[in-house]
Amino acid sequence: MELAELFASRNVNGDDKDPLIEKETYLVKGHPLSWGYWGATEDMWLGGNWARGRSLEKNNWKKDPGHNFCSILSGGIGFLSGAEGIPQEISIQLWRINPCCPGTYKAMRDARKEKVADVLARVAESPVFQSINRGDPLGMGESVGIPRELAVARTEDLQNVCLWCDEFFRDYFDVEKMVTKFMQTEDSSKP
Ligand code: SF4
Numbered sequence: 001m002e003l004a005e006l007f008a009s010r011n012v013n014g015d016d017k018d019p020l021i022e023k024e025t026y027l028v029k030g031h032p033l034s035w036g037y038w039g040a041t042e043d044m045w046l047g048g049n050w051a052r053g054r055s056l057e058k059n060n061w062k063k064d065p066g067h068n069f070c071s072i073l074s075g076g077i078g079f080l081s082g083a084e085g086i087p088q089e090i091s092i093q094l095w096r097i098n099p100c101c102p103g104t105y106k107a108m109r110d111a112r113k114e115k116v117a118d119v120l121a122r123v124a125e126s127p128v129f130q131s132i133n134r135g136d137p138l139g140m141g142e143s144v145g146i147p148r149e150l151a152v153a154r155t156e157d158l159q160n161v162c163l164w165c166d167e168f169f170r171d172y173f174d175v176e177k178m179v180t181k182f183m184q185t186e187d188s189s190k191p
Helices: 003-009 053-058 116-123 127-133 148-158 161-172 181-185
Strands: 091-093 096-098
Touching: 148 161, 161 181
Parallel strands: none
Antiparallel strands: 091 096
């Protein structure tokens, strides 16, 4: 059975494939459940494929250090508070609570073990996540001693701001303990 048939058999409406389904056009019209599909294109708000998953495997991810996925819908912007024209939005991939759809190097927390509201309240206190909430991953390290200039240079090298974000959370900031890695060891990895 095709997916479309399966959804139809359960009264899940598939008339509108627009990914930006709005409650006024759906819920009000008597379709409490709906489905759609889309692919990432340069024309969509995404502006190209995230450097994630099969895009990395197929090497068709967006290589443009000047394009900030974080500052547009589906990025990290507004995940704590919403932003101008951007609803508050997080993504939960299976159990991984992320501030954005691409997903950070490590999840903020595990939705099987903690309430999402508690997780958001905790990370909201962190200047690192406040910077992501502003859609500014290049500035997220400033509060922990990672200068913006380093973030810009690494993004240039890596060709994608989300890959810089991965590096930051891998090498400089422990999201589980919410502290810098070099503060834990007091060592030399601080740039
Ligand atoms: S820079 Fe980080 S927080 Fe922002 S969209 Fe990319 S992975 Fe998500």
